[in-house]
Amino acid sequence: MEENKVKIRKFLSRFFKKHELGDDEDIFALGFVNSLFAMQLIMFLEKEFELAVDPQDMDFANFKTINLLASFVEKKTVKV
Amino acid sequence: MKIELSDAQQGYKESFRHFADSYIVPYAQRHDAEERISEEVLDRLISAGYLGSMLPTSFGGMGLDMVTVGLLNEEIGRGCSAVRSLLTVHGMAALGILRFGTADMKAQWLPRMASGKAIGAFALSEPEAGSNAAGVKTTATRTAGGFLLNGCKRWITMGQIADLFILFAQLDGKPTAFLVEKANAEGLTVNKMNGFLGARGSMIAELQLNDVFVPESHLLGKEGIGVSHVALSCLDYGRYTVAWGCIGTAQASLEASLHFAKEREQFGQPIGSNQLIQKMITEMVVTVKSARLLCLQAGYLKDIGDPDSIMETWNAKYFASLAANQVSGHAVQIHGARGCHQDFPVERYFRDAKINEIIEGSSQMHEVMIANHALQAL
Numbered sequence: 001m002e003e004n005k006v007k008i009r010k011f012l013s014r015f016f017k018k019h020e021l022g023d024d025e026d027i028f029a030l031g032f033v034n035s036l037f038a039m040q041l042i043m044f045l046e047k048e049f050e051l052a053v054d055p056q057d058m059d060f061a062n063f064k065t066i067n068l069l070a071s072f073v074e075k076k077t078v079k080v
Numbered sequence: 081m082k083i084e085l086s087d088a089q090q091g092y093k094e095s096f097r098h099f100a101d102s103y104i105v106p107y108a109q110r111h112d113a114e115e116r117i118s119e120e121v122l123d124r125l126i127s128a129g130y131l132g133s134m135l136p137t138s139f140g141g142m143g144l145d146m147v148t149v150g151l152l153n154e155e156i157g158r159g160c161s162a163v164r165s166l167l168t169v170h171g172m173a174a175l176g177i178l179r180f181g182t183a184d185m186k187a188q189w190l191p192r193m194a195s196g197k198a199i200g201a202f203a204l205s206e207p208e209a210g211s212n213a214a215g216v217k218t219t220a221t222r223t224a225g226g227f228l229l230n231g232c233k234r235w236i237t238m239g240q241i242a243d244l245f246i247l248f249a250q251l252d253g254k255p256t257a258f259l260v261e262k263a264n265a266e267g268l269t270v271n272k273m274n275g276f277l278g279a280r281g282s283m284i285a286e287l288q289l290n291d292v293f294v295p296e297s298h299l300l301g302k303e304g305i306g307v308s309h310v311a312l313s314c315l316d317y318g319r320y321t322v323a324w325g326c327i328g329t330a331q332a333s334l335e336a337s338l339h340f341a342k343e344r345e346q347f348g349q350p351i352g353s354n355q356l357i358q359k360m361i362t363e364m365v366v367t368v369k370s371a372r373l374l375c376l377q378a379g380y381l382k383d384i385g386d387p388d389s390i391m392e393t394w395n396a397k398y399f400a401s402l403a404a405n406q407v408s409g410h411a412v413q414i415h416g417a418r419g420c421h422q423d424f425p426v427e428r429y430f431r432d433a434k435i436n437e438i439i440e441g442s443s444q445m446h447e448v449m450i451a452n453h454a455l456q457a458l
Contacts, residue, residue: 011387015456034452039312040387047385055180055301058309 004049005070011044012066023066038063045069051076083376085147092148096155099128104159111162111281112428115274116240121163125196130156132194134171134317135178139190147379150324154372157328161432162281164325166199168440169237171321172314173200176246176257180301180310185259189244201242202318203233203260203287204311211445213248213255214307218289220249220256226295227251229258232288237439239285240272246300247287248311254304257311258294267292278431316393319440320378323397326404326436327371333404333411333429334364340415351414360410367407371400391453398446404433 005023012021015032027033041063042053051073062072085093103124111117125131133152135141144152149171157164174193177185177200192198209215218231229249236245245260262268269288276284301310341352341361351357374396381389411426412419419426437443 017456017458032456034449035308036312036390036449038308039316040390042309043385043387043390047387055305055309058302058305 001070001074004073005066007048008066008069008073011041011048021066025066026064027066028060028064045073049073049077083373085151089145089148089151092144093151093155096152097158099124100155100159104156104163108160108163109422109425109428111160113280113422115276115280116283117160117163117166117281121160122166122196125163125166129194130167131170131196131199132174133167135174135190135194139178139186140194141174141190145379146320146382147376150320150375150379153321153324154328154331154375157325158332159328160281161279161325161329161436162283164321164328165237165279165282168318168321168325169202169242170200172202172318173242173244173246175317176202176300176310176314177259179313180257180305181259182297184297185300189259193244198243199238199241200244200246201236201238202314203236203239203245203247205235206232207234211442213311216248216250216255216307218247218249220251220258220294222251223293226293226298227258229260229289229292229294232286234286235273236285236287237282239270239287240283245287246310246314247289248306251299251303255306255308255311256303257300257306259298259300260292260294261298265292265294276435278428278433278435280431315440316390319397320375320382320393322436322440323371323375323378323393323400326397326400326433327368327375329404329429329433329436330364330368330371330400330407333408333426333433334361334368336424336426336429337361337364337411337414340418357414360414364407364410367403371396371403374399391450394441394446394449394453397440398443398450401433401437402443404429405437408433 045053063069103121107118107121129142132141133144134149137143153164153167156167174190177189189198193200204213206216208217218229220227220229243262247258247260248255249258267290271286273284273286341357342350344351378389378392378396381392408429412430415424415426418424421427
């Protein structure tokens with residue numbers, strides 16, 4: 001989980017250069033991201049963590065904080 | 081770092097070029113004059129499998145990588161911008177279903193789209209909603225078993241011949257994507273739109289929707305992600321293929337100008353020996369190469385799933401569409417009076433280039449996105 005958070009934070013730092021993003025901070029409420037960000041984020045998640053983001057997962061509530069993103073990755077990559 | 085096509089990609093490029101020279105170029109002026117794509121060309125595209133160029137082989141597509149898809153769009157665009165528009169919007173619809181569709185939607189539509197049995201189109205723009213895509217006014221209201229669509233879509237490329245539309249409407253005030261099948265859409269009226277400046281064979285239509293019923297199963301993706309995910313994803317492919325098509329238009333302008341500059345004599349020598357003509361040719365050569373490199377980079381990043389591919393596609397489309405305008409403008413200038421007459425294709429390239437600077441995001445929308453992205457990166 002912590003390793004994934006590091007990767008997520010590194011990706012997000014491209015968009016939040018001068019802001020130290022907290023694990024529970026709402027990244028959409030900060031106003032730094034544009035309309036393309038959601039696509040970029042999904043591509044990052046799929047490539048970095050080798051998972052598929054299904055249309056039903058495409059809810060900003062799943063992606064709005066580092067903790068939620070890490071939980072989402074954990075849930076999608078859990079080995080059955 | 082290595083920037084070169086693989087042997088397979090080079091082989092495809094040569095076959096695409098041969099196809100365009102044989103089956104597209106000879107029809108392009110007719111498409112422009114008649115404001116439609118000929119049946120012969122459509123049949124050839126289908127026979128070659130190009131309507132499935134963007135789809136995986138599991139659905140009957142060609143399974144091409146995105147660089148090779150780009151090469152196809154360059155060569156088809158070199159022949160006729162309107163035919164390239166067909167590949168673009170059909171691909172946007174097909175990839176929208178591939179990315180966001182249910183298993184049933186994919187099984188029902190993708191093999192038919194790959195084989196050309198069904199033509200797809202993308203119905204987003206409206207009389208009052210262009211660049212502000214989320215501002216569409218078409219509505220979807222819930223009814224027993226599905227939704228009723230009401231509103232108007234305008235400037236819909238290939239709308240005259242499409243069998244299936246990805247259509248965007250406000251559902252409970254949230255932009256949502258729907259599949260609308262023309263054959264089962266009572267209340268849908270398709271009106272031809274003619275008289276365009278360029279890409280005149282694009283068979284553009286206005287769609288009037290009057291209580292058009294679509295079943296629940298035709299909601300694409302889920303409620304509220306129509307623009308933020310579905311449309312932006314489709315438009316990314318659209319932008320990418322338009323960018324490549326612009327290179328085709330620019331390449332055609334360059335090739336016509338090189339031939340003309342060697343053949344046309346004034347003051348006892350070919351005009352190509354004039355240094356002011358050489359200056360224009362130099363700008364054309366370097367501009368085409370620059371645009372192609374940007375497109376190749378965007379394609380490579382798409383093939384490896386890199387999130388940077390999205391902004392690089394914006395960069396590529398911005399530059400390539402301006403390049404097509406500059407290069408085709410030079411081509412008209414080099415051709416002199418001939419460049420201003422419909423008997424010479426550079427006149428058409430010049431008109432087609434302008435269309436491509438507006439569709440899939442105007443240059444000004446690109447400037448907003450690209451500049452903000454650059455400022456954000458500091």
